[in-house]
Amino acid sequence: METDVLIIGGGPAGLAAAIETATRGLDVTIVDESSSLGGQLCQQTQLIRPLPSVYQPMRGFELAKVLTEQINDFTVGTLLNHRVIGLYADGSVGLSDEEKVFPVKAKKIVVATGAAEQAVAFPKWTLPGIITIGAAQTLVNRDFVMPGKEAVIVGSSDFALDVASQLLEVGVEVKGIVEKNPAAAAREKEKTDALIGRGIPFYFNSFIKEARGNGQVEEIDIEVNGEILTVSADVVCIDGGRSPILDSFYQLGCSFGYQKELGGWIPQYNRQFKTDRENVFLAGNAAGISQQGALLLTGMIAGISICEDLQTIRSGEAEEIRDALWEELKLSEYKDVWEGRTKHIEKFSSPVLKDQFIS
């Protein structure tokens, strides 16, 4: 199979890249492991803001629908329920539909594989009922299943606080939010205050001492200022932050750098969102963890850059659009993320890890 642009990952960034490239006449193929496009947006009921100026503010699942409809107007091949297995010697990407493995030869590849949730380990964190915060959201908003009756959340990122509200809305009792950092470090003051206002206890400077249960989690010990607080819970949601999913980049031979603000190790890339491997671009959380609106912008930049490379847009015009998107990106993400991204791009030609297969 051949295509102009192969987009790995049909989440917001991948879809944004698909829209930019497909509307400019390129033959685009999106591959995604799940059965629908939209990625994590599909189960996000929170309002997404800020969004790029071309979109009205809306909830995540609505945005997924809007983006998917936009590509439906063009000839975009969608390989759902397909996953990337690896890479052939000639650079073709190997996909599987669970019946066979076959190569796809693409002129340009966009890796938009998103982010993985990081774990927080404590004694007996392997018990059933202890799940990631993302898993809790999927259960509630995609599968329409109550993950439990009494929940404790470990971590208090923006995302975790959104999910805490969503759990409350469907009737899960949130027995507490455990945060290892002090209250002063809270990034989402507004959301924190709102939850405190609804009577949700926040335990700052705290961590999970141990989980217990017979066959599944039944109670946990929280260490708060040296004291142990035992809380009964049948679901514990772990929010250990997120980091870019790198497997595809690694196989493609991309180099990496380390930017704490972007989620740790990330591929090297430049202002075009192009990696140091020929014809390999990237977008979204895979290029550094950021907010939904920013992820769309990164996909748009990658898309425009591909069109420029494949000459379906004039270079000057591409440069203008890209500059404008970068301006918007600056306003769409946290200041430290933006600064991390700027630093990362400056270090494009001096990766920390390269030639990882050469011994």
Place this chain on the structure above:
Amino acid sequence: METSYETIVIGGGVVGNGIAFHLSERYKEGVLVLDKKYPMSGTSGSTQAWVWVHNKTPSWYAEFNMYSAELYPYLSKKIGDVEYKRTGGLSPFFNESDREKAKQLAESYRKIGIKIKVLSREKVLEKEPFMNPEVAGATYSSIDGNVNPFRLIDMYMRASKKNGVHYSTYNKVTEIQKQDGKYIVVSDQATYVCKNLILAGGTWSRELGEMLGIKIPVNQLRGQILVSEPLKPFLNFTISGLRQANNGEVLMGYSMEQAGFNRATTLDVIQETANMAVRYVPALGKAKIVRAFSGIRAMPEDGFPILGKVPGFENLYVAATHSGVTLSPLIGTLITELILDGETSIPIDRYSLSRFG
């Protein structure tokens, strides 16, 4: 930090560690092992780790491998459980026309004491019921087996350390000089002096030799291996091409490519290997593959070990070979004898670097 040693071994792979351990059995002090990274990060950590004898050729080389395989049970007793299993080795063939070749092999090797049976299709399926019933036959020898390479190196290191061997890891050697009958070894972390120097750099032997102006003609040969998830024990033998490890994983692969030091895997070879594996053992088709890895074999130019004294250099020794896992205990024993006794219990002249002229 100590920088003066009686003996320095450069290379902490299965060969270097084998030498260090066997030396440490006989003298307790003054051995240092240097590794550019951490032991197992090279060839020794990326192998199926067969202890394999029966169809190596020519016969004198098979004999050499047999002596080493015979040492494994004793090695396990000395350094601890390395998950060595003398499973017996089975090399299936699918064309009846190969039977003649197999018989000739068995006949030739009987003379040197390697017992090989040529099995009928029925016998193969009786021994290994999951083998493809289309198999025509197999050669079989009870001498073959396998070992856990990670355990092997771990146990070598623990035993050596107990005997007083020092290890310095993440310490790449950058320069070697000969001065006043001693060797000066310059590395990332320090400059060392030693009397005896052993080059056990595996795939990097050529580069090490160049530091002293010696040509050690070792090339690289890539092999790609697939690993399945753990399965209930169902394979009885080390089959040439695949084996089931102690924890139930099946390792499969027998590929050879020239790719220099590039340890990437490619779907092309992964798919070919998968094909080979399902052809050998069709029931494996449902098993899930969790990983593919590449190992770079150290391959001397003529395929045979380079062992012993380096001509023209007093107290300089080289041990560079393919089949390091199989040969490790024997090479360790022989190099130790060479250093401490000046001669070896089994002649190794054939393996001298001097053969390359």
Place this chain on the structure above:
Amino acid sequence: MHIENHPILGKQLQEPVTFYFNDQPYKAYTQQSVAAALMANGVKKFGLSRKLVQSRGLFCSRGRCCSCYMTVNGEDHVRTCMTKVEEGMSVYPNLEDPEVRREKHGD
């Protein structure tokens, strides 16, 4: 418990199906993953760990951690978070390493 009426998304449960866990029938809906369907029915323990023989269930729900491995329709080690539940599906817990089953052949 299934969420019949989601506060924001409304009534979304699609076609009901019956699937079997340890041969017992359970009710689920077609859009649900096998893992979610089990959790809706109060089943959280999907199997046992290999070494320490401890209970395991859903963890990442992204097909990455393999904690939700189960035997589905006779296939061992299926990632149940990535597999949609189907009418009549038969699900068993992951209790031990898969057994290799020999293909039937003519002799």
Place this chain on the structure above:
Amino acid sequence: MDKTTIICRCEEISYEEVEEVIEHGGRTFDDVKRLTRCGMGPCQAKICTGLVANIIHEHTALPLSEIPLQRMRMPLSPIKLEILATNSTAFSAVKSVLDEVEIEDGKVR
């Protein structure tokens, strides 16, 4: 952290076991992996990699940017062997052992 805490869920490797490797000079994820099997299970280190990096960081004071990524490999997620075996009929690089036996004048060389 409690020393018995599981770090690798698949292979059930504890904090203590990871710590021991670092005490023996290991400083990368892959060093820990080869000595303990941490990260060698079905998930192939997708969950434990960050946890191990943190332990190495705590014990060696190496900054996280100097603790390299684990080596990632194909297949990117587990796949049945029979699926992998599709679309390939060539045996160009994969050889059988018996092919290496060379016979000369009716005898093994």
